Amino acid sequence: MEKDIRESIEWAKINGDVLKSLESPRPLFWVILVIALSMFGVGLGCEIYQYQIGMGVANLNNPQVWGLYIATFIFWIGMSHSGTLLSAILHLMHADWRKPIYRFAEAMTTFSLMTAGLFVMVHLGRLWQFYYAIPYPSERWVWPNFQSPLLWDAMAIFTYLSSSVIFLFIGMIPDLAICRDHLHPGWRKSLYTVLSLGWEGTDRQWRNFRMTYLTVACFLIPLAVSVHSIVASDFAMSQQPGWHVTSFPPYFVAGALYSGCAAIITLFVILRYVFKFEEYMTLPILKKIVRLTFAIAMVWTYLNAVEFASVWYSHDEASKAVLIQKATGIYAPFWWMMNFCGSVVPFVMMIKRLQTNIPVMFAVSLLLNLGMWLERWMIVSPTFSHGYYPYLWDNNQWPTLVQWGIVFGSFGWFTLLFMGFCKLFPSVSMYEVKEMVYHRSLALKHTERNLAVNATELAEKGAH
Amino acid sequence: MSVSNMLENWSKFRHMHPVDDKPHEEYKWAMAIDLDACSGCNACSVACYAENNLPVVGKQKFDAGQQMHWMRIERYWDDDGREFPDQGAQFMPMLCQQCEAAPCETVCPVGATNHTADGLNSQVYNRCIGSRYCSANCPFKVRYFNWYDYPTTDNVWPAEMTQQLNPDVTVRGKGVMEKCTFCVQRLERAKNNARTEGRLVHDGEVQTACQQACPTSAITFGNLVEPESKVAKKWAHQQVELAAKDVQAKDEQEGGSDLRGYRIFEELRAYPSVMYLERVRESAI
Numbered sequence A: 001m002e003k004d005i006r007e008s009i010e011w012a013k014i015n016g017d018v019l020k021s022l023e024s025p026r027p028l029f030w031v032i033l034v035i036a037l038s039m040f041g042v043g044l045g046c047e048i049y050q051y052q053i054g055m056g057v058a059n060l061n062n063p064q065v066w067g068l069y070i071a072t073f074i075f076w077i078g079m080s081h082s083g084t085l086l087s088a089i090l091h092l093m094h095a096d097w098r099k100p101i102y103r104f105a106e107a108m109t110t111f112s113l114m115t116a117g118l119f120v121m122v123h124l125g126r127l128w129q130f131y132y133a134i135p136y137p138s139e140r141w142v143w144p145n146f147q148s149p150l151l152w153d154a155m156a157i158f159t160y161l162s163s164s165v166i167f168l169f170i171g172m173i174p175d176l177a178i179c180r181d182h183l184h185p186g187w188r189k190s191l192y193t194v195l196s197l198g199w200e201g202t203d204r205q206w207r208n209f210r211m212t213y214l215t216v217a218c219f220l221i222p223l224a225v226s227v228h229s230i231v232a233s234d235f236a237m238s239q240q241p242g243w244h245v246t247s248f249p250p251y252f253v254a255g256a257l258y259s260g261c262a263a264i265i266t267l268f269v270i271l272r273y274v275f276k277f278e279e280y281m282t283l284p285i286l287k288k289i290v291r292l293t294f295a296i297a298m299v300w301t302y303l304n305a306v307e308f309a310s311v312w313y314s315h316d317e318a319s320k321a322v323l324i325q326k327a328t329g330i331y332a333p334f335w336w337m338m339n340f341c342g343s344v345v346p347f348v349m350m351i352k353r354l355q356t357n358i359p360v361m362f363a364v365s366l367l368l369n370l371g372m373w374l375e376r377w378m379i380v381s382p383t384f385s386h387g388y389y390p391y392l393w394d395n396n397q398w399p400t401l402v403q404w405g406i407v408f409g410s411f412g413w414f415t416l417l418f419m420g421f422c423k424l425f426p427s428v429s430m431y432e433v434k435e436m437v438y439h440r441s442l443a444l445k446h447t448e449r450n451l452a453v454n455a456t457e458l459a460e461k462g463a464h
Numbered sequence B: 001m002s003v004s005n006m007l008e009n010w011s012k013f014r015h016m017h018p019v020d021d022k023p024h025e026e027y028k029w030a031m032a033i034d035l036d037a038c039s040g041c042n043a044c045s046v047a048c049y050a051e052n053n054l055p056v057v058g059k060q061k062f063d064a065g066q067q068m069h070w071m072r073i074e075r076y077w078d079d080d081g082r083e084f085p086d087q088g089a090q091f092m093p094m095l096c097q098q099c100e101a102a103p104c105e106t107v108c109p110v111g112a113t114n115h116t117a118d119g120l121n122s123q124v125y126n127r128c129i130g131s132r133y134c135s136a137n138c139p140f141k142v143r144y145f146n147w148y149d150y151p152t153t154d155n156v157w158p159a160e161m162t163q164q165l166n167p168d169v170t171v172r173g174k175g176v177m178e179k180c181t182f183c184v185q186r187l188e189r190a191k192n193n194a195r196t197e198g199r200l201v202h203d204g205e206v207q208t209a210c211q212q213a214c215p216t217s218a219i220t221f222g223n224l225v226e227p228e229s230k231v232a233k234k235w236a237h238q239q240v241e242l243a244a245k246d247v248q249a250k251d252e253q254e255g256g257s258d259l260r261g262y263r264i265f266e267e268l269r270a271y272p273s274v275m276y277l278e279r280v281r282e283s284a285i
Helices: A011-023 A028-053 A067-079 A081-092 A102-122 A127-133 A149-182 A187-195 A203-236 A248-274 A283-314 A317-328 A332-350 A358-385 A401-424 A430-463 B003-008 B043-051 B059-063 B103-107 B133-137 B159-164 B184-196 B209-213 B230-235
Strands: B029-034 B072-077 B089-094 B113-115 B121-123 B219-223 B274-277
Touching: A011 A149, A011 A401, A011 A430, A028 A248, A028 A401, A067 A081, A067 A102, A067 A203, A067 A248, A067 A358, A067 A401, A081 A102, A081 A149, A081 A203, A081 A248, A102 A127, A102 A149, A102 A248, A102 A401, A127 A149, A149 A187, A149 A203, A149 A430, A203 A248, A248 A283, A248 A358, A248 A401, A283 A317, A283 A332, A283 A358, A317 A332, A317 A358, A332 A358, B029 B230, B043 B072, B043 B209, B103 B113, B103 B133, B209 B219, B219 B230, B230 B274
Parallel strands: B029 B274
Antiparallel strands: B029 B219, B072 B089, B113 B121
């Protein structure tokens, strides 16, 4: 078995490498930033246009009231889940290979949640009144409707977002102190000074830090599961054929972990190159995430099959008709592509030789996420075009460029936030990588000593 | 809706089961539409446009499915092999069913759509933030969204035409959901008049715009609580009552039956307030 990380990396080199990522990334970084900025510009332009003229410019209509916005919203919420999987669940399970990569996964969680939040806003007809959905005290005693899954959604997302920001920040404190101590005076140094909260690395600080980190991790795990279950409730709690499916919450959570893991692979490849992290984001670690992704892909495939089977055998004519429409109607190419990307493409990950092949894994991870985006679209739209009411059947409203533009722009917005974060904050956890290196070198010494002891024992036996 | 108000007056806002509960005190507005009488002339729809200040969106937006007809006449062509001029069709006037257990009400995040004490499914335009969840969960798809700012859009109401808008009805702006109200402005006026005179609204005293315009009197509207009202008598033709004690099936009677009444998607348990009476005659053409 290859090593996840080289035991002989010196601690000063770890500091140096990570701090360098804050100052001198490869030129590709700036290229990505400019592309992301222009993509975001396109999305912003479309949103301003839609805000001014009305939702009609998105070409939504009576049965098709949600379109790509809600589909992409679920996509981004889903992507946020694997950050928590890596940083909290694997933390509790003491899987130390997560250490070099969990920081950026956690950042991915935060920023994809922020992107998802945008879609909640973008799809509102009266964006300027969004605060009606917040239970704030007012003299009129008008409250939001606590029966609505959409309200649970807003609350779950807000809780998850704020908790994951706290988790990301807490986990970063020792590293921020390293940045504070090593960087030249300037605005960055003042920023790190404030954010590191006077960290000095005393025993007491470390003990409190560990406890806090563990507590927040434990708090975050049920949140991660509940937030996507609640997003699933938006559909499962409704009465519509194709949505009213009991297995939706686990199906959504599996889909979320799936697309999140695929996104981690994508970002892993990009960061490894852009910030010169080859020493830390090693191929054996890539192999481990790839295997994890493959396992989750199979769980998703199973739950997908469960959904089809439960609809098929339920003899609920309306739901069955929606399923048939998905497979044969105008959405058929996308639906089959979703099944192909989600259930067939991951088998590439079974091939051992390709598990560490960076270009192949990059392409596969993009395809998986394409599949997962299509999955969300195929959940939302076909039900609208073939719902209960026959008069509105086969209403096929193709999204306009405004809708596509906003979806496109959201990727720019996410990349902008994410790359900005990686440039401003250490995207590899320095203190945990040091721990990992230290533990590995201890383990190595231990084995060497055991070998030596065994050799002496053998020698003694031989003497008798 | 304050919490204490909601808890104390729960039955006013939500009915667990509209048949088992004693749902309504003085009024329960309901409608019956006789499909045997409907000729599909669209007069109801036109009257609704005039009464409720519905924007006329134009051909292009109509083609895009963004029309605002609260009352729509659905046309289902007969499938008996005949070509158009001879081909028959069935008509279905479709409007908000004012469900007693409305799927739209529970999902609205801000509580913009509620149940009134007289059995209407109300829509509060000022409260609506336009999430469109109500429409997504409506089995009949009879909720219409303001995709554009129609009052300021050209050709919806040319300048001189704004004088013909009904002053009793709000003109809705961009980004809110709207739907049939059972002409709530007329109901309120009738109730106020009756209250001033210390009585209840008489049967037939208040008409909805669609009912008033219907040349064949296919639409009956009134107070279901009053057992002698026309609408209550039409409702008595319902084939299946949901409360087990009142099950009546038309197949049980010999020599035909006058049990023509049914509510659309009865099995979804939304308890609509509109009763349709089956058509028994041959095709319209």
